Amino acid sequence: MSTENVDKFLDHIEKHQDSLVERLRQAVAIPSVSGDPAHRPDVFRMGEFLVKELKNLGASVETRDPGEQDFHGTTLKLPPVVLATIGTDPAKKTLLVYGHYDVQPALKEDGWNTDPFTLVEDEKNRLIGRGSTDDKGPILGWINVVEAHNKLGLELPVNLKFCLEGMEESGSEGLEAIIHQEADKYFKTVDVVCISDNYWLGTSKPCLTYGLRGVSYFHLTVEGPKADLHSGVFGATIHEPMTDLFAIMSQLVEPNGRLLIPGIYDLVRPLTDVEEKTYENLDFSIQDLHDAVGNEINLHNTVRDTLQHRWRFPSLSLHGIQGAFYNPGDxxxxxxxxxxxxxxxxxxxxxxxxxxxxxxxxxxxxxxKLGSKNTMQLKCTHSGDYWLASPDHWNYVAASKAVKKVFGVMPDLTREGCSIPITLTFQEALGKNVLLLPMGRGDDGAHSINEKLDRSNYVSGTKLLGTYLYEVAASKGE
Amino acid sequence: MSTENVDKFLDHIEKHQDSLVERLRQAVAIPSVSGDPAHRPDVFRMGEFLVKELKNLGASVETRDPGEQDFHGTTLKLPPVVLATIGTDPAKKTLLVYGHYDVQPALKEDGWNTDPFTLVEDEKNRLIGRGSTDDKGPILGWINVVEAHNKLGLELPVNLKFCLEGMEESGSEGLEAIIHQEADKYFKTVDVVCISDNYWLGTSKPCLTYGLRGVSYFHLTVEGPKADLHSGVFGATIHEPMTDLFAIMSQLVEPNGRLLIPGIYDLVRPLTDVEEKTYENLDFSIQDLHDAVGNEINLHNTVRDTLQHRWRFPSLSLHGIQGAFYNPGDxxxxxxxxxxxxxxxxxxxxxxxxxxxxxxxxxxxxxxKLGSKNTMQLKCTHSGDYWLASPDHWNYVAASKAVKKVFGVMPDLTREGCSIPITLTFQEALGKNVLLLPMGRGDDGAHSINEKLDRSNYVSGTKLLGTYLYEVAASKGE
Structure with missing residues (x-):
């Protein structure tokens, strides 16, 4: 590895960090809210912004059109998937980078302290604005790396491919099909994938994320009378659907969080000693859980148990009832x-x-068992599989070394309790290792008000992404 | 009793029934929907219509102003309570009649076959229109009785007092206070009360109703996190309020309708042989229940068990959840x-x-027992007591005799499963016996589309109300 080049790169980023922040300011100023039809033109504008940035850096850029979307009866054009290539040297490894250029909705009235689409740096050097951490900061991180190399006159140590979408916050409509279509074409030469779209576990230590839980969503319908009935007239004379529903739903999970479905835990992969070790020294405390939840209602008393139940054990949550009374009052x-x-x-x-x-x-x-005369139907309305990568893969080893170099510590090895479906799509469609390499902190408030990315995370994150490229290049790839 | 006068009265009603129907047509044409602010002037107009009718018949009429109402932030004037007196002969008994002149909302678009506020008589001689059976038909029944006597030059056998309100379908706002205020004044001379605002059990046999269930409404709140949480991130790591809520609510009532609250059945008055007998030969079948519910989901297989559970045993219904997801989708x-x-x-x-x-x-x-760290709070948001009158009281005996005379059968003795709070108010404020003497049939669809009152029920019902006055007068009152 060219340590000299890495050092030049790190030094350049450190010195030019204000221009990096300026680029993020421009990106945040485009309110690319994919879930709001009024902002759909802004999502397209954000795609064009990135195409221009990438072209200016010498990338060869193409776009793919995911088609149209039915938005509650209105047909909307879907923003393009931006595909960009920088370098095609067959002697180098090829890294595929994924990111999304759309953002969650945000209104000042929601409780933001400042205008959500004007990047503001506060006294703690937090860069506050919608999309700062999710996911414009990380996307620009990659662009900053390329720009720095161009300005320094350095060649990138790997070939880079970008896949940037504009619909992530609205279900990534159309993306999965494109990934499968391009697997043997545009993505054919890809060796490994890196996604920077999640967060550190806590606020002080970087992590590499190698697993996500899947989710299966169920609708349990109980039906009896032809229409809603008066409880005075019919109470205690007919089988009431609500009584049946509560009897069943109360038997799905115990108040201590344990699933009651027979055989479900037999499916869970046993904990190995090696995995158990990854739960030591994590940048997380029960206080972090209390802070996130706003109350001391933890089920488990140790970080180990808490995170194992978040990451590697199943959970079952009751979300609500459709068809019952839900308003205030009686x-x-x-x-x-x-x-x-x-x-x-x-x-x-x-x-x-x-x-x-x-x-x-x-x-x-x-x-x-209820002996009810009502009818019952269970439907699984959607399912997404869990995802698990091997943290021993050279892609992870390369990232670990990069973290060590930039931050001086070994990263936490983490999973997440939620799903990021595109991760699994890339792994399955390309058959390559996927690494989640987050830039932001656990308290960034990605989908909340006052979303932020600490300046240090943005700058060090950019350094990390660049350094990671050198480690990927240096890896024997085995 | 003056059998001659009764016969003249019955004959007059039979011969002039078309003019009775015409009066109902005029009343139905006034859309006195108390729950719709746009129709509030119509409620007042309906009150004036009755004042005029009563004055024309020689009644001494007063009104009481219940004041104002806060309707979702808008202040609305409440329609007057109409008090009317016909006859003050101290030698006669005094009967208080209650009714309401407001109606439920109705729009043609709701599924009515005809305009709801245009009375239509169909091929089965059903008088279809909003308010026909609830409660304009019964109110006009009393007025028809007075008019017939005036035209026949006959004196009424009792003194009559009317109490007619215009807010029954919207919670009878202001009425309870007025009844208590007037208990020792306007209502001082009242001997017994008659309310015609419920329905026959079935469709072929009149009934007298002597009991109503009470209702206590509960809000059970479980609170944990400061804000809604992502189930992927927090599932199986915190005490979930929904899990706790389902665990509790599923233990309130069995799917067979039996309440699980310890000691609750110890409070229930035991069935006596006398009461048990009232469950024989009722105009009701399990098929009636199936028809009303639209499905064969009866908990009990006999009419006796079904009606006892509707009328004289408690029930517990789960109505819904506030604060949980209730929309379609996931x-x-x-x-x-x-x-x-x-x-x-x-x-x-x-x-x-x-x-x-x-x-x-x-x-x-x-x-x-749950061992939850969440907080729980149970609140009883409103309670209305049950009501039970003695069907042995002379007021009921008088009504039974009148039914026998007009219909040729003894009435069913019924209760209802729901509450009519004003019934209990009259009983408690006046300390007098209250009789529920319905005019319409069990299938009139009081709050539904195509509300109707059969012509025969309207005409025979008017005859019944008049005949009842003679039986009240003839009773020894003990």
Whole structure:
């Protein structure tokens, strides 16, 4: 590895950090809210901004059109997927970088202290603005790396490919098909993938993320009367759908968080000593959980148990009921048809069809026990598989070395409890190792008010991404 | 009793029934929807219509102003309570008649076959229109009785007092205070009360109604996180309010309708042989229940069990949840604060404070067992007591004799499962016997589309009300 080049790069970033912040300011100023039709032109504008930046840096840029979207009856054009290539040297490894240029909605009235689309740096050097950390900062991080090399007259140590979408915050519509279509074409030469779209576990230590839980969402419908009934007239004379629904849903999970579906824990991959070790010295405390939740309602008393239940054990949450009374006040109705909503977070090796069938069998047995004359139906409305990469892969080893070099510490090895479906899509479509390499901190408030990216995370994150390229290049790739 | 006068009266009603229908047509044409501010002037107009009718018949009419109403932030004037007196002969008994001149909302678009405010008589001689049976037909029944006597030159056998309100469909705002205020004044001479604002049990046999269930409404709130949380990030790591709520609410009532609150059935008055007999030969079948519900989901297989559970045993219904996800689709949220709504229908001798305290104690014990770190609060948001009159009272005996005379059968003795709070108010404020003497049939669809009153019920009902006056007069009053 050219240590000299890395040092030049690191020095350049440190010295030019204000121009990096200026680039982020320009990007945040474009309110590319994918979930709001009024802002759809801004999402396109943000795509054009990135195309221009990439072209200016010498990238060869193409776009793919994901087509149209039905937005509550209105047809909207989907913003382009931006594909860019920098370097095609067959002697170098090729890294695919994914990011998204759309953002969550944000209004000053939501409680922001400042205008969400004007980047503001506060007294703690936090860069505050919608999209700062999710995901404009990380995307620009890669662009900053390329720019620095151009200005320094240095060649990039790897070939880079970009895949940037504008619909991530709205379900990544159309992207999955494009990835599969391009797997043997545009993405054919890719060796490994890096996604910077999640967060450090805490606020002080970088991490590499190698696993995500899957999710299966269920609708449990109980139906009886033809229409809602008066509880005074019919109470205690008919089978009430709500009573049946509560009887079943109360038997899905214990108040201590343990799933009651027979056989479900038999599917969970046993903890190994090696994995157990990754739960030591993590940048996380029970106080962090209390802070995030705003109350001391932790189920587990240790970081180890807490994070294992977030990352590598299943969970089941009850979300709500459709068809029942939900307004303030009192209403004495017997709802005729109610649909309870719950979801199961899945982990290795819980295969979706088995989870679905164990759940269906158990729910049916609970309903049968009720002796109800109502009808019951369970439907799995969507399922996304868990994702697990090997943190021993050279891609992770390279990233670890880069973290050590830039931050002076070894990164935490983390998973996340939620799903980022595109991660699994890349792994399955390309058959390559995928690394989640976050730039922001755990308290960035990605989807909340006053979203921020610390200046130090943005600057050091850019350094990390660049250094990682050198480590990837230096790796024997085995 | 003057059989001759009764016969003249019955004959007059039979011969002039078309003019009775015409009066109902005029009343239905006034859309006195108390729940719709746009129709508030029509409610006042309906009040004036009745004042005019009563004055034309020689009644001495006064009104009481219940004041103003806060309708979702708008101040609305409440329609007057119309008090009318016909006859003040101290030698005669005095009967207080209650009715309401407002109606439920109705729009053609709701599914009415005809304009709701144009009375239409169909091929089965059903008088279709909003308010026909609830409660304009019964109010006009009394007026028809007075008019017939005036035209026949006959004296009424009793003194009549009217209490007609215009807010019954919207909570009878202001009425209770007026009844208490006038108990020793305007209502001082009242001997018994008759309310015609409910329905026959079935469609072929009149009934007298002597009992109503009470209702206590509860809000059960479980609160944990400061804000809604992502179930992927927090599932299985914190105490989820929904899990706690379902655990408690599923333990309130069994799917077979039996309440699980310890001690609650000890409060229920035992069935006597005398009462048991009133459940024989009722104009009701399990098929009627199936028809009303639109599905064969009966808990009990006999009319006796079904009606006893509707009328004289408690019930507990789960109505819904405030604060949880209720829309169509999928949302993977852990709600931070959820309020489950349920109500208990109460019967003799379930006293409200005891019901509340047994429920509170039981819910607390269920919550304690969960070992949850969330907080729980149970609140009784409103309570209305059950009402039970003695069907042996001379007021009921008089009504029975009148039914026998007009219809040729003895009436069913019924209760209802729901509450009509004003019934209890009259009984308590005046300390007099209250009789519910319905005019319409069980299938009139009082609050539904195509509300109707059969012509025969309107005409025979008018005959019944008049004949009842003679039986009241003839009763020894003991």
């Amino acid at each position: 209403k004495t109705v017997i709802p005729a048809k109610v649909t309870g909503k719950f979801s199961i977070r899945t982990v290795p090796d819980m295969e979706i069809p088995i989870v679905e069938s164990l759940t269906a069998k158990y729910v049916q047995s609970l309903f049968d | 949302k993977t949220v852990i709600p931070a604060k959820v309020t489950g709504k349920f109500s208990i229908r109460t019967v003799p001798d379930m006293e409200i404070p005891i019901v509340e305290s047994l429920t509170a104690k039981y819910v607390q014990s269920l919550f304690d």
